[in-house]
Amino acid sequence: MRKAGILLFVFIQLISIGELKAQDPQFSQFYAAPLYINPAFTGASGYTRLGVNYRNQWPNLQSSFKTFSFYMDHYMYRVNSGIGLIVTTDREGSFGLRSTTIGGSYAYQLKINDNLVFRPGIQFSSVNRSSGFGFIFTNQIDPVTGAIDPTVTDPSVVDKDLNVSFGDISVGGVLYSRTLFLGAAVQHLTEPNQSIIEEDSPLPQRLTIHGGLKINLGHGPLRRDLTYTYAERSITPVFQYKTQGSFSQLDIGAFLHLEPINLGVQYRGVPFKQFNNFPNNEAIIFSLGVTTNNFNIGYSFDYTISDLGIEAGGAHEFSMSYFLDFNKPVKVPRDRWRIPCPKN
Secondary structure (H helix, E strand, C coil): CCCCCHHHHHHHHHHCCCCCCCCCCCCCCHHHCHHHHCHHHCCCCCCEEEEEEEEEECCCCCCCEEEEEEEEEEEEHHHCEEEEEEEEEEEECCCCEEEEEEEEEEEECEEEECCEEEEEEEEEEEEEEEECCCCCCHHHECCCCCCECCCCCCCCCCCCCCEEEEEEEEEEEEEECCCEEEEEEEECCCCCECCCCCCCCECCCEEEEEEEECEEEEEEEECCCCCCCEEEEEEEEEEEEEEECCEEEEEEEEEEEECCEEEEEEEEEEEEEEECCEEEEEEEEEEEEEECCCEEEEEEEEEECCCCCHHHCCEEEEEEEEEECCCHHHCCCCCCCCCCCCCC
């Protein structure tokens, strides 16, 4: 999640001599970033899956955020397990704070009964954080004129390599039927020290709760392929609630699937909660995608409704995923126990 506005971000950077507070990057198309939001989604497609996500937030500002993620996972039917790999890079703001995370995940698929499945999952990651530019510290600012003296160096970072690496653990679970899913995950389970200037700055745990309900709207036209099945028509209301440290956010919306087209609209914010006397309204998110048997692509735009304004450029996001089938002799039908979240 991001700070409520860019002014708050800059203010925190200016006053943070001893520590840097950071929130995790987010994806508006969270359903298309399965291993990022919950390791329990590892192998959930029932196939070998390759995917990428890219997000450019507030592109009209110098203090923009750019996030790229690549993942791959595979489901092993014989042992009811999924294994996966995810690599995420994030560049935060004008100070060039960079994060690179490489994680391996595992999930087990447990069939509770004929109508219900539970998948627990775990992810182990290695994280590297560094700064490509110098920070501005309070002792560099003239208290009278406000001018910045770049020749003054804060003693906490002189002759220091602004770089840190640490391990991380995430756990999660998802419970689902053919039409309903509900999941939860906790990232940064051990709250590792993330400071790049040899101070104590624990990375707060991030709790994510997500779910949805797939509602079939009947059938579309008969497909002109060898399956001779009808095209899908459905609507899927979804939600995702995130909390990390003192920050919280809610994504809620719905996705209409008119095979092969996907249309979606979401609201992001917690309207009954304020942060530093600012209303917690962030964005309205519009999305468009195309789904085929083996390939999905999606685009979304965040229309900013916070005090930051649309002048910041909102946020552009792209996602792609591709499915490979190496298990045809033992493969079950794709939709038999596939999690009924929006097409991804």
